[in-house]
Amino acid sequence: MTYQNTRTFAEQADLNDPLASFRSRFHFPSFGGSEMIYFTGNSLGLQPKAARELLLEELDDWAYWGVEGHFHAQRPWKRYHEFFTESAARLVGARNNEVVMMNGLTTNIHLLMVSFYRPTAQRFKIVCEQKAFPSDQYALESQVRHHGLDPSEAIIEVAPRPGEHTIRHEDILTAIDRHKDQLALVFIGGVNYYTGQVFDMQAITKAGRAAGAFVGFDLAHAAGNIILRLHDWEVDFACWCTYKYLNSGPGSIAGAFIHERHALDKNTPRFAGWWGYEKSTRFLMQPGFDPIPTAEGWQLSNAPVMSMAPHLASLRIFDEVGMEALANKAQQLTGYLDFVIKNISAETTGCDFEIITPEDPKQRGCQISLLVHGRGKDLFDALSKAGVVADWREPNVIRMAPVPLYNSYTDVLRFGQILTQALK
Numbered sequence: 001m002t003y004q005n006t007r008t009f010a011e012q013a014d015l016n017d018p019l020a021s022f023r024s025r026f027h028f029p030s031f032g033g034s035e036m037i038y039f040t041g042n043s044l045g046l047q048p049k050a051a052r053e054l055l056l057e058e059l060d061d062w063a064y065w066g067v068e069g070h071f072h073a074q075r076p077w078k079r080y081h082e083f084f085t086e087s088a089a090r091l092v093g094a095r096n097n098e099v100v101m102m103n104g105l106t107t108n109i110h111l112l113m114v115s116f117y118r119p120t121a122q123r124f125k126i127v128c129e130q131k132a133f134p135s136d137q138y139a140l141e142s143q144v145r146h147h148g149l150d151p152s153e154a155i156i157e158v159a160p161r162p163g164e165h166t167i168r169h170e171d172i173l174t175a176i177d178r179h180k181d182q183l184a185l186v187f188i189g190g191v192n193y194y195t196g197q198v199f200d201m202q203a204i205t206k207a208g209r210a211a212g213a214f215v216g217f218d219l220a221h222a223a224g225n226i227i228l229r230l231h232d233w234e235v236d237f238a239c240w241c242t243y244k245y246l247n248s249g250p251g252s253i254a255g256a257f258i259h260e261r262h263a264l265d266k267n268t269p270r271f272a273g274w275w276g277y278e279k280s281t282r283f284l285m286q287p288g289f290d291p292i293p294t295a296e297g298w299q300l301s302n303a304p305v306m307s308m309a310p311h312l313a314s315l316r317i318f319d320e321v322g323m324e325a326l327a328n329k330a331q332q333l334t335g336y337l338d339f340v341i342k343n344i345s346a347e348t349t350g351c352d353f354e355i356i357t358p359e360d361p362k363q364r365g366c367q368i369s370l371l372v373h374g375r376g377k378d379l380f381d382a383l384s385k386a387g388v389v390a391d392w393r394e395p396n397v398i399r400m401a402p403v404p405l406y407n408s409y410t411d412v413l414r415f416g417q418i419l420t421q422a423l424k
């Protein structure tokens, strides 16, 4: 695709876009009568129009059936989480017995660390990325302290080199190798939330496992954004939220992946609850935990149906489109945003900005992080006033996600025009 920063180009690209029609499946917040330029699908995805109906069906079934809805609802609540299994497995490249939807993301990080961070006097270190999302930092630190260890000794953060913004892949592998005799866990975001950098999860998993550690990924910014093959990559565990690229509503249900070499093993240590208990005998209510020999064996509580219903609406769309088609458009559309910004940058004097997201299509999904030198939040505020919804991170980074499912080339073009105005 040879990009041009012109209306003719953007409109033609939209006409040729095989996914263009999916935009109409979502509610767009409006701005003075027209649609906002919504570039924050990496923070809270837009509402699928079908979500309301699926949620109302559950409310209706609850009203009609009361407790009997567990068995007689259109989608019986007793096995509600099972309605996600196949789609969730497809989404992250897993086998059906390796995934389960449960809890929130940070809760799942903790639960999976119970299983996969079991430090010994010899092996207690965790390799992670510097400036991971704060919740992940707090989870790692508190887990380390929980085991009576000192985070400053146990947590090894891999940082970008001086003067650089993203982490070099070889530096992660070097850190794994350097600490290999003491390494218990490698835990990294599959896509860094700040820079949008995609990590080579396959190579990291291989190196971490060869060092004798467990390897897990936080896929908050990866699920629904890039193609994942968790099973084939032999990742030990992973978890993700569903309200970002997966458009399932604020605080919606999260996902967990446990590779079948651990999930099928009833002896894999874990915290237990009744919903992880063998289904055929669960209601005998007997003492002694007997886990379901799949990822479902990590469930604690019965399914929060009201928070899960919108996720069902969303996954149906992902099944219909397929990650291959989405990832294709993501490359094109992100490339266009990159092009338009650079095009403006060249012709606008007085403001210097820099894209800190990797340029290599293999190392990014649908996010562009823009570092604005010499300008502060006033620039961002000017964009907001003109109908752009992006995300501001102190001190001076604007994060934008042109989401392939519902953003258009025209959105990117209009954004470019607004940015040009705001810079003047």
Ligand SMILES: *Cc1c(COP(=O)(O)O)cnc(C)c1O
Binding pocket: 104, 105, 106, 107, 133, 135, 136, 189, 193, 218, 220, 221, 241
């Ligand atoms: C969004 C995000 C979270 C948020 O955690 P919740 O438990 O869902 O509130 C955690 N980690 C990463 C990397 C994120 O991007």
